[in-house]
Amino acid sequence: xxxxxxxxxxxxxxxxxxxxxxxxxxxxIDLPFGExxxxxxxxxxxxxxxxSLRRELGGDGFSRVRVGVGRPDSTDPEAVSAxxxxxxxxxxEQVRELIERACDAVEAVVLEELAPSGGER
Numbered sequence: 001x002x003x004x005x006x007x008x009x010x011x012x013x014x015x016x017x018x019x020x021x022x023x024x025x026x027x028x029i030d031l032p033f034g035e036x037x038x039x040x041x042x043x044x045x046x047x048x049x050x051x052s053l054r055r056e057l058g059g060d061g062f063s064r065v066r067v068g069v070g071r072p073d074s075t076d077p078e079a080v081s082a083x084x085x086x087x088x089x090x091x092x093e094q095v096r097e098l099i100e101r102a103c104d105a106v107e108a109v110v111l112e113e114l115a116p117s118g119g120e121r
Contacts, residue, residue, distance in 0.1 A: 001048070001049040002049055002052060003049075003052050004049045004053060005049075005052035005053045005054070005055055005056030005057060006052065006056060008022070008024075008053055008056060008057065009056030009057055012057060019057055019058070019059055019061045019062055020040065020061055020062065020063065021113070022053075022057065022062035022063065023062070023063045023064070023065070023106065023109055023110065024050070024053060024062055024063070024065070025064070025065045025067065025102060025106060026047065026049060026050065026064065026065075026066060026067065027067055027069045027084055028045075028047075028066040028067060028069065029069055029070065029071045029080065029083065029084060030045055030068075030071065031066060031067075031068025031069075031070075032068050033068055033069055033070040033088075033090060033094075033098070034068055034094065034097070034098050034101070035068035036065065036066065036067055036068065036098070036101045036102050036104075036105045037065075037068075037105075038063065038064065038065045038066070038108070038109050039063070039064055039066070040061060040062070040063045040064070041060050041061050041062075042060065042064075044060065050064075063109055063113075065102055065105045065106050065109060067098065068098075069083075069084060069088075070083075071083070
């Protein structure tokens with residue numbers, strides 16, 4: 001994920017997509033586990049994958065579905081890395097529900113993008 005821009009950038013070019021047509025779904029430690037939010041643009045909050053995307057896509061105007069995974073008690077980079085790369089501590093049912101909410105958010109973003117009005121979220 002940290003270097004995801006290296007593949008997304010060329011894919012965007014191959015499909016000739018406008019930056020605002022790119023949708024990224026990613027983990028977000030600044031949201032509590034289970035919370036899902038969508039947005040276009042905005043800060044990167046130190047997320048290395050988002051930094052890679054901004055660099056390779058030439059901007060941060062892409063859409064995002066942010067999937068809350070919560071934050072560990074430590075701010076140590078190794079502890080944070082282990083947190084986001086490790087197994088969920090929540091039950092399988094809670095993880096399934098989180099994935100369903102994320103899927104619903106993705107669908108809402110895509111359907112809104114296809115709507116004739118094209119309004120903001």
